[in-house]
Amino acid sequence: MAVQTPLRTRRAGRSEESARGLISGADRRRTSVRLSLRSVQTLSLLLLLAFGAAPLYWTFKGAVSPTQELLRDPLALWPDHAQWDNLSRAWSELQVGQYLWNTVVLVTGSVVAHLVVATTGGYVLSVLRPKWATPVRWLVLATLFIPGSISLVALYLTVLDLPGLGISLANSPWGVWLPHAASAFTVLIVMKFFDGIPRELFEAAKVDGAGPFTIFRRIVLPMSKPILAVVTLLTVMNSWKDFLWPLIVIPDTEKQPISAALPRLAETAEQSLLIAGMLLAILPPVVLFLIFQRQIVRGGGGFTGLKG
Numbered sequence: 001m002a003v004q005t006p007l008r009t010r011r012a013g014r015s016e017e018s019a020r021g022l023i024s025g026a027d028r029r030r031t032s033v034r035l036s037l038r039s040v041q042t043l044s045l046l047l048l049l050a051f052g053a054a055p056l057y058w059t060f061k062g063a064v065s066p067t068q069e070l071l072r073d074p075l076a077l078w079p080d081h082a083q084w085d086n087l088s089r090a091w092s093e094l095q096v097g098q099y100l101w102n103t104v105v106l107v108t109g110s111v112v113a114h115l116v117v118a119t120t121g122g123y124v125l126s127v128l129r130p131k132w133a134t135p136v137r138w139l140v141l142a143t144l145f146i147p148g149s150i151s152l153v154a155l156y157l158t159v160l161d162l163p164g165l166g167i168s169l170a171n172s173p174w175g176v177w178l179p180h181a182a183s184a185f186t187v188l189i190v191m192k193f194f195d196g197i198p199r200e201l202f203e204a205a206k207v208d209g210a211g212p213f214t215i216f217r218r219i220v221l222p223m224s225k226p227i228l229a230v231v232t233l234l235t236v237m238n239s240w241k242d243f244l245w246p247l248i249v250i251p252d253t254e255k256q257p258i259s260a261a262l263p264r265l266a267e268t269a270e271q272s273l274l275i276a277g278m279l280l281a282i283l284p285p286v287v288l289f290l291i292f293q294r295q296i297v298r299g300g301g302g303f304t305g306l307k308g
Contacts, residue, residue: 059282062275063087070271083272090276094265096258100280103240103257106176110239111232113181118231119224122190123216127202137191143184152248155179159249175249180239186231193227194220233292240285 065079125133159169169175247260258281
């Protein structure tokens, strides 16, 4: 009886879950319903793939097409005479390689700054919980409702003359790294993840004589790898495509990232080379997402599970 009860409970739970769905378990066992579901799922998957892959394919096609063919027949599925050397020409003639390196430097620094601020801020507000933690939580949340364009001028003036130090961060990577570090969204999601870690672990560590830094380094960070992977990838994606702030704070064209350089190159560059540069610019984040998509799903699942 002790073994049968959990089994019955699990079976009852599965029955309740299927009953709560749009289609009951009995309907799913019918051949016609099962075939209809598979057809709809397959069609939905194909449509998603088409809408997702079509822009990438069109960019790839334009990157290897001669400019005259692009102008004469822009809707052609494939060029008559593919020019594969457009990619190497864009890399050298448009200096796409240099701009990509600038982008990597800015993105790497932004990721490090994001992780430092998000983990330490989330740790203080979620684990240490000082007396002023609750009002600070609300203040951090309130900043999400402030459009970035409102604080753009004040942020730029702050970067030009850093308060207390009297130095300028303009035209340097620090002018991009530090403003990117102050992200309320990443602090809040990391804080909510830390809220799901059992408090008993912290209490046991304190009994063993562990201090706040030891708890942060040996307990919180090792258990937070899923959410840190999510924050890292989100930061990479947002920093890679950021256009306005790097354009403003880095006026030197030789130091600008690819997102700010391509619109400027569009005024003079050959169209096929420009599209080849666009392809080279979008490949790194796409490849990065494909490689770490499993970690993203695990991170989202771990975050949801801890919240529950």
